[in-house]
Amino acid sequence: MSTHAAAIMPAPRARLTVTTLPTPTPAPDEVLVRVRAVAVNPVDWVIQGTSRVTYRWLRTPAVLGSDVAGEVLATGANVTRFRVGQRVFGLATGTDRGRDPLREGAFQDATVLSEQLTTPTPTSLSDEEAAVLPLAVSTAACALFQPAHLGLRTPSAETAGGGAGVVVVWGGSTSVGMSAVQLARAAGYDVVSTASPRNADLVRSLGADAVADHGSRTAVDDLVAAIGSRPVVGAVALGAGSADACIDILARTGGTRLALASTPYSLAGLVGRRRLFPTMIPVFSRIGLATVRSMLRARRRGIRAAFVWGSSLRDDDLGPRLWGEVLPQLLADGRLRALPEPMVVGTGLASLQDALDQQRAGVSARKIVVRL
Ligand SMILES: NC(=O)c1ccc[n+]([C@@H]2O[C@H](COP(=O)([O-])OP(=O)(O)OC[C@H]3O[C@@H](n4cnc5c(N)ncnc54)[C@H](OP(=O)(O)O)[C@@H]3O)[C@@H](O)[C@H]2O)c1
Numbered sequence: 001m002s003t004h005a006a007a008i009m010p011a012p013r014a015r016l017t018v019t020t021l022p023t024p025t026p027a028p029d030e031v032l033v034r035v036r037a038v039a040v041n042p043v044d045w046v047i048q049g050t051s052r053v054t055y056r057w058l059r060t061p062a063v064l065g066s067d068v069a070g071e072v073l074a075t076g077a078n079v080t081r082f083r084v085g086q087r088v089f090g091l092a093t094g095t096d097r098g099r100d101p102l103r104e105g106a107f108q109d110a111t112v113l114s115e116q117l118t119t120p121t122p123t124s125l126s127d128e129e130a131a132v133l134p135l136a137v138s139t140a141a142c143a144l145f146q147p148a149h150l151g152l153r154t155p156s157a158e159t160a161g162g163g164a165g166v167v168v169v170w171g172g173s174t175s176v177g178m179s180a181v182q183l184a185r186a187a188g189y190d191v192v193s194t195a196s197p198r199n200a201d202l203v204r205s206l207g208a209d210a211v212a213d214h215g216s217r218t219a220v221d222d223l224v225a226a227i228g229s230r231p232v233v234g235a236v237a238l239g240a241g242s243a244d245a246c247i248d249i250l251a252r253t254g255g256t257r258l259a260l261a262s263t264p265y266s267l268a269g270l271v272g273r274r275r276l277f278p279t280m281i282p283v284f285s286r287i288g289l290a291t292v293r294s295m296l297r298a299r300r301r302g303i304r305a306a307f308v309w310g311s312s313l314r315d316d317d318l319g320p321r322l323w324g325e326v327l328p329q330l331l332a333d334g335r336l337r338a339l340p341e342p343m344v345v346g347t348g349l350a351s352l353q354d355a356l357d358q359q360r361a362g363v364s365a366r367k368i369v370v371r372l
Contacts, residue, residue, distance in 0.1 A: 001022050001023075002022075002023045003020045003021060003022055003023055004020070004021060004023045004108060004109040004110040005018055005019070005020060005021075005108065005109045005349055006018070006019060006020070006021045006063050006102075006105075006107065006108030006109065006349065007063065007064075007107040007108065007349040007350075007352045007353075008021075008060075008061040008062065008063055008102075009047075009048055009060060009061060009062050009063075009064055010060060010061045011060045011061070012048075012051045012052045012058075012060060013048065013049060013051075013052075013276060014048075014060075015353050016048075016064075016107070016349075016352050016353040016356070018349045018350055019061075021063075021102060021108065023110050024103045024110075024111075024112050025074070026074055026075060026076040026079075026112050027076050027112070028076040028077040028078040028079070029076055029078050029079065029114060029115050029116070030076045030079070030112040030113060030114060030115060031072050031074070031075050031076065031079055031082050031088065031090075031112065031113055031115055031118055032072070032073045032074040032075075032110060032111075032112050033068060033070045033071065033072060033073060033088060033090070033110065033111055033112070033113055033118075034070045034071050034072075034073050034109065034110055035068050035069070035070040035106065035108065035109055035110065035111055035372050036069055036070040036071065036127040036371065036372055037068075037069045037070070037126075037127035037128045037130070037131040037342075037369055037370070037371050037372065038065050038067055038068060038069075038106045038107055038131055038352075038369070038370055038372065039067035039131040039132050039134075039135075039342070039367050039368065039369045040065075040067075040352075040355045040356055040358075040359040040367075040368040040369070040370070041066055041067065041135050041136075041175070041359070042359065042360075043066070043095075043135070044064045044065060044066075044356050044359070045268075045271055045356045045357070045359060045360040046267050046271065047064055047095055048064065048271070048356060049267065049270065049271030049272075049276070050267060050270065050271060050276065050280070052276065053276070053280060053284065055095060057097045057098075058095055058101060059101065060101075061102065062094070062095065062101035062102065062105065063094060063101055063102055063104075063105025063106070063107050063108050063111075064094075064095060064101075064105055064106070064107055065092055065094075065105050065106025065107035065352075066091055066092050066093070066095075066106055066134055066135040066310075066311070067089075067091070067092070067106055067131045067132070067133070067134045067135055068089060068090055068091075068092050068106045068111060068113060068131065068134065069087075069088070069089035069121060069127040069128070069130040069131040070087070070088065070089075070127060070372075071085060071086060071087050071088065072084050072085060072086045072088055073110060075115075076115070078115075079115045080115075081115060081118075081120075081324070082115065082118065082120070086120060087120065087121040087127070088113075088118050088119065088120055088121055089118070089119065089121050089127070089130035089131060089133065089134060090113040090114070090117050090118030090119065090134055090323070091113070091114075091117040091118075091134040091135060091138050091311060091314075091323075092104055092105055092106040092111055092113060092134075093114070093117070093311045093314055094106070094111075096311055096314070107349065107352050108349070109349070109372055114314060114319075116314070116319045116320045116323060116324065117134075117138070117311075117313075117314060117319055117323050118323060119323045119324070119327045119328055120328065122331050122332065124331075125331070125338055127371075128342040128344055128369045128371060129338045129341075129342055130338060131342065131367075131369055132175065132338055132339065132340060132341075132342050132367040132369065133179070133327075133338050135175075135176075135310050135311070136174075136175035136176045136178070136179045136367075137179040137183070137322070137327065137336075138310045138311060138313055138319075138322065139176045139179075139261060139308060139310030140176050140177075140179035140180035140183050140236070141154075141179075141183060141313060141318060141322045141326075142259075142308045142309065142310055142312055142313055142318065143176075143180060143236045143259035143261060143308045144167065144180060144183055144184055144187070144234075144236065144259070145183075145187075145318055145322075146308075146312070146313070146316065146318055148306055149234075149257065149259040149306060149308060150167070150233060150234035150236070150257045150259055151257070152167070152184070152187055152189065152233060152234070153187055153188070154187060154318075154321060154322075154326055155183060155186035155187040155188075155326055155329070155330060155335065156326075156329075157329070159186065159187050159188035160186070160188065160335070161188060162185065162188060162189060162190040162209075163188065163190065164187070164188040164189050164190075164233070165189055165190070165230065165231045165232065165233035166189065166190045166191070166192060166227050166230045166231065166232045166233065166253075167180075167184040167189045167190070167191050167192075167232075167233055167234060167235070167236065168191075168192055168193070168223060168227075168232065168234070168235035168236070168246060168249055168250070168255070169181050169184065169191055169192075169193040169194075169208070169235075169236050169238070170193070170194050170214065170235065170236065170237050170238060170239065170242040170245055170246050170249075171193075171194060171195075171214065171236075171237070171238025171239040171242055171262075172191075172193030172194055172195050172199075172203040172206070172208055172211060173194075173195035173196060173199035173202065173203055173340075173364070173365045174238045174239060175339075175340055175367055176236075176238050176261060176310075177193065177195075177203070177236075177238050178202075178203070178206055178339045178340060178365075179336075179339075180236050180238075181193055181203060181206040181207055181208050182206050182207060182330075182335065182336050182337065183326075183330075183336070184207075185206070185207030185335070186326075186330050186335040186336065189233060190209055190230060191207055191208045191209065192208060192209065192210040192211075192212075192223050192226050192227055193208040193210070193211050193212075194211065194212050194213065194214035194219055194223070195211050195213070195214065195365075196213060196214070196215060196364065197213055198364070198365075199364065199365045200213070202339075202365060206337070206339070209226070210222070210223065210226030210227075212226070214239065214241075214242075214245075219245065220245050220248045220249055220252075223249055224249055224252050224253060227249075227253050231254070232249075232250065232253040232254060232255030233255065233257070234250075234255055234256075234257035234258065234259065235249060235250055235255060235257070235258050235259070236259045236261065237258060237259065237260050237261065237262065238261050238262055239262055240262060240263070240264060240265055240266050241264065242260075242262060243258070243260050243262075243264060243291075243294040243298075243305070244294055244297065246258055247294065247297050247298050247301060247303060247305070250298075250301070250303050251301040251303065255303070256302055256303050256304060257303070257304055258298060258303050258304065258305040258306075259305075259306065259308050260294075260305055260306065260307045260308065261307070261308045261310070263287050263291075264286075264287055264290035264291060264294065265283070265286060265287055265290070267283070268360050268361075268362075269283075270283045271360060272360065339365075340363075340365045340366050340367045341365075341366060341367070342366075342367050342368075342369035343363070343366040343367065343368055343369060344369050344370070344371055345358055345368055345369070345370060346370050346371070347370070347371040347372075348370075348371075348372065349370075349372065351370045352370055355368050355369075355370050
């Protein structure tokens with residue numbers, strides 16, 4: 001039996017440690033990948049710190065992580081799009097309900113990915129650059145294109161340019177936001193967005209025609225003015241406080257669809273505490289109450305709001321469309337840039353705990369990446 005090294009979370013709230021695991025055999029629709037670079041997402045430290053409450057199905061030990069870039073070691077019997085040795089990147093879904101968190105987590109030297117959530121890495125991208133995309137671009141696509149959310153048309157060769165209506169992306173300088181701005185533009189929509197002033201030009205360069213400062217009291221007014229009389233096809237809310245701001249914008253511009261990706265308050269402070277109980281009780285109560293309040297506000301204004309689950313495209317036809325058609329096309333024709341820029345904070349699995357801690361401490365328009 002062959003084995004490989006993995007960073008495991010031995011128990012809920014335990015720090016990551018490096019151990020050896022049996023290397024899995026890919027199922028018929030999977031590829032086994034030698035992982036060369038992984039990126040870190042907020043959900044990784046959220047799971048580590050709060051899985052007893054938020055990911056109750058997750059059994060431990062578990063391998064965390066969603067973002068994988070590397071090369072194919074073996075292919076399952078039904079895999080047609082990849083060959084051994086090919087450079088690929090893809091979305092690892094091991095922490096989702098019903099998945100196997102040891103076989104399918106990103107933070108290990110070898111993992112299995114669904115063929116349908118994997119795509120060839122263009123020669124123009126390093127593994128570190130490709131690793132910034134999987135969860136961000138999948139979440140953005142779910143928000144924009146799933147019928148339960150904005151239900152917009154997907155990008156194709158015919159959908160360049162704008163004019164098909166305005167998408168509001170609150171939080172355009174987040175990883176998900178950068179993908180959302182670019183995907184919406186590639187699908188033919190105009191985009192207005194938010195960022196801190198230092199990141200406004202970057203978000204404009206991705207295709208937003210107006211970028212307000214999400215820290216400013218006038219951000220909602222600024223975006224409503226920038227939208228003018230154009231029809232609004234929906235909003236994607238990213239970051240603390242984004243839901244209510246988007247509800248205000250939609251109510252004032254006639255938009256009716258809202259995709260929510262963030263909790264109303266960050267869990268970073270809670271995760272940093274030594275004990276989860278009983279500190280979590282007021283924090284989760286505030287989050288629950290704020291969410292109910294926002295949902296009621298949205299409903300009163302005729303806005304349909306729902307939470308996005310970034311890996312839910314595993315179970316619908318958006319997954320194969322995004323990973324099999326849209327991503328190769330947009331990366332090839334330059335309509336999608338792999339952003340935010342990777343910030344490589346270490347090499348080797350032992351660097352991953354520090355990488356999670358750095359992501360929790362906060363980043364600005366950078367993706368924390370570890371080389372394996
Ligand atoms: N539901 C899902 O499936 C799913 C999946 C992935 C992510 N998410 C959530 O989506 C959000 C973004 O995740 P990410 O990985 O893209 O984040 P990220 O890259 O870590 O986001 C960092 C950026 O957040 C921006 N930011 C900080 N406070 C903000 C606020 N109040 N409003 C808007 N932007 C703010 C900062 O922009 P400036 O520096 O320009 O201020 C910073 O550049 C997080 O809440 C995350 O938990 C949800």
